[in-house]
Amino acid sequence: MKPLIATALLLLFVRINASGQSKSNAKIIGNITDAATSKPVEYASVGISDQLTNRVVNGAVTDSSGYFEINDLAAGTFMVNIDFIGYEKKSVQIVVVSGKVVNLHTITLAPSVKTLAEVTVTGQAAIVENQIDKIVYNTANDITSQAGVALDVLKKVPQVSVDIDGNVELQGNPNVRFLINGKPSSVFGNSLTDALASIPASQIKSIEAITSPGAKYDAQGTGGIINIILKDNRLLGVNGSANLTAGTRLENGSVNLNFRKNNFGLNAFFSGNKQLNSRTPSTQDRISTEPSGNQTHLLQNGYQDFQRSGYRSGIGFDWSPSKKDNLIGAIGYNSFSNASRGITNITQSALNENGMPVSTSDILRNSSSQGGINAVDWSLNYIKKLKKDGQELNVMYSSSFGKPRNSYNQVQSLAPERVSYAGTTGSTPGNDKQTNISIDYSHPIKKGFVIETGVKTVLQEISSVADIQVFRPSQNAYIPDPAQSYRLGYNMKIYAGYLSATFPLFHFLNVKAGARFEHTDVKITYPNTSIPSYNNLVPSLIFSHNFKDEQSLKLAFTRRIERAEYRDINPFMNLSDPYNITTGNPLLKPEIGNNFELGYNKTFKNGGNIYLALIERINTDDVKPYTVLYPTYLIGDSTYVNVSVTNRQNIGVEYNSGVSVSGSIPIISQLNVRGNVMVTQKRVVNNLLDGNVSNGINWRFNLNASYQLPKDMILEGFGNYSSAINTIQGKRPQQLTYNFAFRKQFHHKNASIGLTATNPFTKYISQVTTIRTANYVSTNTVLIPYRSFGVSLAYKFGKLEFKKGKEQGNDFLHSAPSSDN
Template sequence: MRPIFLSILFFFSVVFGAHSQNKQNFKVTGKIKDASTNQPVEYASVGITNQQTNAIVNGAVTDTSGYFEVTGLPSGTFTVTVDFIGYQKRAIKDVIISGSSKTVSLNTITLTPTVNVLAEVTVTGNKNIVENQIDKIVYNAANDITSQAGVALDVLKKVPQVSVDIDGNVELQGNPNVRFLINGKPSSVFGNSLTDALSSIPASQIKSIEAITSPGAKYDAQGTGGIINIILKDNKLQGINGNVSLTAGTRLENGSANLNFRKNNFGINAFFSGNKQLSSRTPSTQDRLSNNVTDTTTTRLLQNGFQDFKRSGYRSGLGFDWTISKKDNLIGSFGYNSFSSSGSGLTNINQTTYNQAAIPILAQDILRNSSSKNSIGAFDWSLNYIKKLKKEGQELNVLYSSSFGKPRNNYSQIQSYNGESFANSGTMGNTPGNDKQTNISIDYAHPVKKGFIIETGVKTVLQDIKSIADISVFTPAQNQFVHDPTQSYQLSYNMKIYAGYLSTTFSMFNWLNIKAGARFEHTDVKIDYPNTSIPSYNNLVPSLIFSHNFKDDQSVKLAFTRRIERAEYREINPFMNLSDPYNITAGNPLLKPEIGNNFELGYNKPFKNGGSVYIALIERINTSDIKPYTTFYPSYMIGDSTYQNVSVTNRQNIGIEYNSGVSLSGSMPITDRLNLRGNFVVTQKRVVNNLLGGNVTNGTNWRFNLNATYQLPKDLSLEGFGNYSSAINTIQGKRPQQLTYNFAFRKQFYHKNASIGFTATNPFTKYISQVTTVKTGNYVATNTVLVPYRSFGISLTYKFGKLEFKKGKDQGNDFLHNAPSTEN
């Protein structure tokens, strides 16, 4: 905990140092709104300049309601400057502060969007690609050239503090237990295969990604690593408009279409996207040495083979928003997602057993033919009612969302033994299931006074999972697969979460901004599985953020959040995957929730040329830490079948994990045409493994990525991106290093309504070699996988329709529907 106390000491020394210089008590207040939509402009910069000396006196940043308060001002005549990306800068001169009144209210100040007119098309100014906000990092992906031919996983690689490995595993600040949302709402598609789900969303559909590292009490407590919210593109302009995107490549193909219609106070949005990862061959080897302490023999297993892997999926949806009046708004959506992945291949196996004198006593040559497939089809629907009450900022929000998914996993494998009387053996498994999730929430926000807001709400989460495991065993006498009732089962899993929260946002001593809250969650779990019982449990989840704004829009924050990681469907289901009978994977219905205590001390510095830098000290402490764990068995019984020389991997509550790290991210326009963005993270990981009597594992991992964009004349852009992650020790071995890189260019034409792009990924190497080691007390394995990663792609996009800002006479325009993080 020493780094935490040093961080807190540093934070308060900075804040009190700033306060010691602040001896004046005049202040200026006001509210910033968008001139075209009348919406609050949050995180706008407000600066106070002395008109006689032109010296900057103080500044502030608007909150979520657009309100600002600049304190500690002397008497005099000042200029108030308001600025935000995408808006015309505004200056209000001759603001006089004097006399007995300590507060000067500027009421409402409107900002006009930056507009460039091209023929009949209206284009607004672009936001920064990376925005650092008090509780999250926002990555605006619309202008990300190198990712447009890819999928959501490719975009996530560029989000600061997010890492994605070759297999599609995602971590936020070094923690893989991340809560994923789409447009602020959960979906059952993430519960079956997260990698498949993220691979089914084309990058061209993504508007932005929010990496919420310090979620407040309003958010669900699920996800010790934090929350990643994927916001899809939409359009709130009048008329009919849309866009089409197509990508063809050597490894990935996808296409998407959006259509928007808006008439006055009613709008409809429809979308469809599909993607396909073409079949590719992945060679792999395993060299494994295991000891049987019972008969003192040693067995060496050599596996050499390949898998032909492919993936496909599509997404579709329809949504509407209806501004019933200036005070009432109704938003609804319905969607269907479907995706699948499959693999098939051959593996040559050589297994040799040695006695204590290292003399071979048994040798086997085996050929295995295997195949597997994961798929899901899921419906999602939601209805959201927003009621604005009498006070400015007083709001009631009622949200109902639900999803119903039908996951299905199956595999088959048959082994042929050279020169043995029983020439064949094998198993086949099929696990159809249902996963239904329902979320009902009511939120209320009440402004007590300027700068003092109280929020409260309740939520119910209902999840019902049913799964069937139909297992068959190959019978040589009948030369066919026969149903095995001893391995087959039915699973029923029901979880209910009842939650309530209270949070407040206020300012203390006119220099310290505080956002504090607490959330209480009661979890009730019922599972119908032999010898399995999960008691209900309660969790109190506090959150606290201190922040202070300096001049020139600098800010510092100190945040503490507590989070919970409950197991997902794929982790709970005890289904044993025997596609490789020597390396079995399974779920664990007895997993307990992981508890995470997260600290972050961050400093943000924007520059006048549009650049910015953010540095954070991070400490994450997870108890009942959940990790994959491998156990070796010389002999393992499943039903009435016995498997020899087997490793079984499932997720276990290991013990305690400490993550201490430093994250540095920023962007810098080197010239008017060249811009650099980068992210560097160093993490020191310490894991106390209670399954091995408190054994301690230490490991240091560092990750670095760099993105360079160069703007050529005639709307031609060049971009390069590289990402590196070092190897790191795990509790049972070592995880490999990884290096990926992309090059791309894009040409815009037809008044920037159309573009063509070309992308090359790892063009100089066909494969990325991944060498992973796993060690236990009686087992050591080296696994090598050659991942086919080189690819080339071409993408086409086209925007159509007349875009115009036009306010209907009955349209209140009091709501902003750009899919914020609405989950609570």
């Protein structure tokens, strides 16, 4: 990596000098807002024409905040033309460019007053947008994910990978902070996979993969932040959409309703999904060695019937009592659950020194497990625009209350009598309350120089009760076991403040620098456990430069923290498989990540783009699942034999060095191809094994091709591959998934029908995972039923109406659903 980074920095230096010698760096910036509501106008076209020749020399499209920036202008006099459907065209006639930056400040667009019977507004953003600190994936035309859930969409996001089990990594790091509409939620603390599987893809507007979060963001998540933005509609009137999917593996549906009049908007949604019951065969073959040298061969062969379901609902509003004030509020309810039930045949043999069995026992185990959460989220956000353009005060309050639950039951009997001789049942209901209060302030010092500062408090309270019962053969009943049962209380308080600045440097660099300080105080009520408070200073620094022809280069450094989540600290022992026990670790220390990224972005005139990134991530106190085998293991007053126990531990130091290439290529007007390749070398220094070093190289590749057919029909295919990789205790398997989809739009593109097929040629995906420790070797094979077929229906409703606006005294454009809602 060091030679690559050195070479890239040299190229940057040469390119900057060449650019500075041959091209003017003058630019025009500004913001476009709605004259009636003072809200930003997104995707407005801004064209620059020479005042003398009337020739268009450059242009841009406004972003989500209404901001535009047009670079590489020579000195002269220009005319700026702004246009967007539903608004009157506007021109700024004489704009003199002589210095470096010309700021047009805020330009307002008046709603169109043309008389129309009915209009459908169509427009869409680029599917992938590379911004200075993040990658934005817009899901409007992602038809292979239309019948799926958030996990299916995440597979398409550059630098994000999702495995068969629903584990998500960003740039090769699994410690990712997940947000919904920019806010945290307690639903992610119990089971991240279940939470992501409860959000239908039809509800998602876009996904932001924030790889270089600035000081304004919470420091949580060494891998970065993934923000899932749900669909809304800011057009006037009443409109909405409905989506329904039926399939052989997954079913879901969603409804969105939007109402907006003048300066007040209201939106509501409901979605539900169900993963149908599926049977997953599995086998474990392991040999363990005791300190005496005796060996035991354990063979487990069985299946689990698994199903998952969930639903989400919510209502929100936004109100602008004046052009300077905006109030936004929302409340939502989330519920999801999963359940599995199965039978396992077990053969356990004691081996002599020659590896021959000397005794064998045959066991049958019936087991089941359940998990889930019910949670309520609510938030209130006040935004105040002050005197200066860009001067803003933002006050946010958000909170969530969740009731996570997990339970299991297992009973074992000896063959052939089938008489129960051992078993355990356990449940751990709990409460998880989170509150976030923040105040943010931005202040422009001069043109191109903005200072941001703010404070935040995060309060989290977790309580949990473990109720364990052990099967007693003499009584043929489950008896409460006080030695294994417990109560857990976890109280975390985070107090944070930050300061950051955005400014130009040396006339060719754009700099965003900041630092965040966080004080964390944790109290835990669990025997023999104490967690000291700690402080973290989290700096961030981004250098970027924009070249001509839509090119840019950035160099970023960020420091991040990974604090343990509820599911990581809860010491509840899941004994659904008493030979392989999983539990939490309340003694986990926070992981610290230092992340470096050198990225180059190029957008082509034909609509294609490419992004190349060199990545280096260094994690100290690195947290990973760790397995230890015990010949005998005491839990309460019960002794378990030949048991592996897995929980998360602070391993040591992990180094991730990688390169990522992603891009989009329009082969012809009807055919577009998008792809993403990422190669990562992982090096882990395991301090639990006296500094033992493990190395592994993993490469991931995905390719998406879409072909536009006549009569509003489109075909799409998507393939995703991840190679196997060595881990600190074995090997993680390779994975290959692929999808095909077809969509037909009709009724003026307000309705559509789609067909999807996932891995249609193979019923199962075989996953072989190996674990090696000093005293045992285990091979686990799981056949995951992944083949599925589905059909989806979507409908958008609402139309344009023109009514007299009383307060403003002119006509206002009222409603129409956009093509991407």
